Each structure stands twice: as structure tokens, then as C-alpha cells.
Amino acid sequence: MNKTRNQDHCEVAGRGTAEEPLIMAVADGHGSAVHARSHLGSRFAVDLFVEEARRFGALAQPRGEERPPSLAWLMHYAEHAFPRQLVSAWREKVLGNWERTSSHEEPGLSEEHKLLLYGSTLVGAVLTPRVFAAWQLGDGELTVVDDDGRVTVPLAPAEADLGDETESLCSPAAWLRVRTHWAPVTAPSRAPRLVAVSTDGLSKSFASDRGFLQFMAGLDDRLSAEGTDTVRAVLPVWLAKASQHSGDDTTLVAAWHPAPAATGAYGAAGTHGATGATTTTDAAPPTDLHGRDE
Numbered sequence: 001m002n003k004t005r006n007q008d009h010c011e012v013a014g015r016g017t018a019e020e021p022l023i024m025a026v027a028d029g030h031g032s033a034v035h036a037r038s039h040l041g042s043r044f045a046v047d048l049f050v051e052e053a054r055r056f057g058a059l060a061q062p063r064g065e066e067r068p069p070s071l072a073w074l075m076h077y078a079e080h081a082f083p084r085q086l087v088s089a090w091r092e093k094v095l096g097n098w099e100r101t102s103s104h105e106e107p108g109l110s111e112e113h114k115l116l117l118y119g120s121t122l123v124g125a126v127l128t129p130r131v132f133a134a135w136q137l138g139d140g141e142l143t144v145v146d147d148d149g150r151v152t153v154p155l156a157p158a159e160a161d162l163g164d165e166t167e168s169l170c171s172p173a174a175w176l177r178v179r180t181h182w183a184p185v186t187a188p189s190r191a192p193r194l195v196a197v198s199t200d201g202l203s204k205s206f207a208s209d210r211g212f213l214q215f216m217a218g219l220d221d222r223l224s225a226e227g228t229d230t231v232r233a234v235l236p237v238w239l240a241k242a243s244q245h246s247g248d249d250t251t252l253v254a255a256w257h258p259a260p261a262a263t264g265a266y267g268a269a270g271t272h273g274a275t276g277a278t279t280t281t282d283a284a285p286p287t288d289l290h291g292r293d294e
Contacts, residue, residue, distance in 0.1 A: 007031040007120075008199050008251040009042040011050055014057075016127045016191070016255070016266040021057030024253045025049045025124035028140060028199040030168065031249075034116060037097075041118030044093045045169055049124040049135075052086050060128045071131065075182050078133045083178035086135075090169050094118045112172070119170035123155070123197040127185075127255070127266070132192060134181040137174060138166040141203050141212070142181060145194035145220045151213050154181045166200075194220045194256045195266075201248035202239065223256045
């Protein structure tokens, strides 16, 4: 079912260095009448993730003479404290928005019902020279291309959600449902070559999971051959086509560096296209968006 407005929100910042950790996030508001304010919920999710991610980056790479915490401590923080703080901040933001902007035409709404109105998924990542961490709640994808070119989706659930059902920030005890990816960076040359976060409108535009993975491998190839500026220019075209095939908002944020990653600096690109978006360019995507490869 098409949404009446684009419910996606995204952000990317930094270059993956100690001074500027790479931070990227996408969120997809649920968009139905039950989630009437989800376009706000997705924006709040991304904004608050960026705040928490900056705090995490500062913990991982403290400045000055301060000694950094151990990787074991950071991992525990990423798996437990980070999700709880993020979900708590989102709930507080949502309830504050409701109190400021709602009329008294809907008396007696419970706190959980108010949260439901803002329901959204979230996928986000932080990359420093020391550690790569990512979090996901609900559908969407974290895609990683390793230094050797291997393409993985490390936060994919063990079992796919049924139909349009998905975990959400508005779910009870949502912090317990957050999936975490944790990967220390052992050397600059071993850092991921490509990191991308995307909403499910992109993956659903393919006929198979293999088609999506081939698209991401092709994106890495195009970035290697043509650079970030060229790919950034045509990315809205590819996402508009994907949106037409999936019937859903489609958002992709990607960060890439040429190998070897001697400096650890990433170039980033991100955009989203509303369902039915049009374009005037015929630039070909890395692979057929129909995914008819079998």
C-alpha cells in the first residue's frame, strides 16, 4: 500500500576519522492511519540517533590524554546502554511533541497509543578508526562490503517479518528488540570498504535477496570505477526506479572509501525518493532493479 507522503528520514555525517566519526542513519515511518504522525517519528529517530552516535564516537575515541575504554566495555555499552538510551529519548521526544501539538479532541489516549501514532523503524551505524558498530530496529538493511569485496547484511533477522509487520520504536520494551552489530577495526586497511543503510523500499524492489546483494556489489563497483560524485548524482534516479517497483518510499545512505583505507576517510552519499518519483535521466543502475536474475 502506497503511503500518502514520504515517511523516510536520513542523515550522514563525518568521515570515519577519530575527529569525525562516520555516522549514518535511516528511519521509515509506518505511514498508515494508525501511525498518523510517523513522518515525525522517523525524523525524531534519526536526529536522536545522531546525538547518541556522537556520544558513542567520543567514548570510543576520546581526545587529549584521556585513556579510551576497553573494547569489552564499549561492546557492552553498544549492546545495552545505547539502545535503552536511544529508545528512552525517542519516547520522551514523541510524548513531548504530542503534549505540545495535540488538541483535546482525543481524550483518554494511553501513553502506548500516543507512541503508536509516531511508529518508525531505524537503522544506524557509527564507524571510527577503532570500532564499527550498528543498530537496527525493524525492517531495512545494513549492508557492508568488506575490504576483500565480500557483501554481507550483518543485521538481517534470522526470520523475515510476515507481510507488512515489523518491529518498531513504538513497540513495548523496544530497546530489547534492537539488533546490534559489533566489529572492532583491527587495522585501517581492514575497515569496511562500503557501508550502507537503507529502508525496505529498496530491498523489496528486487525479486530476491540475491538481487539486492548484487545491486550493492554493483554500487561498490561503480564507486570504484567512477567515484562518489558521479554515483551521488545518479543515485536519486536508481532510488526512484526502485520506489516504483516496490511501491514504497526508498532511502539509501552509503559511505565508501577506495582501498586501501590508509587515511580512514570516507566519502558519503545519501538520498531518498518518494513513491512514484520521476526523473529525466537514463543513467543505468548497477543492476536491474527488478532483480530478474534467475
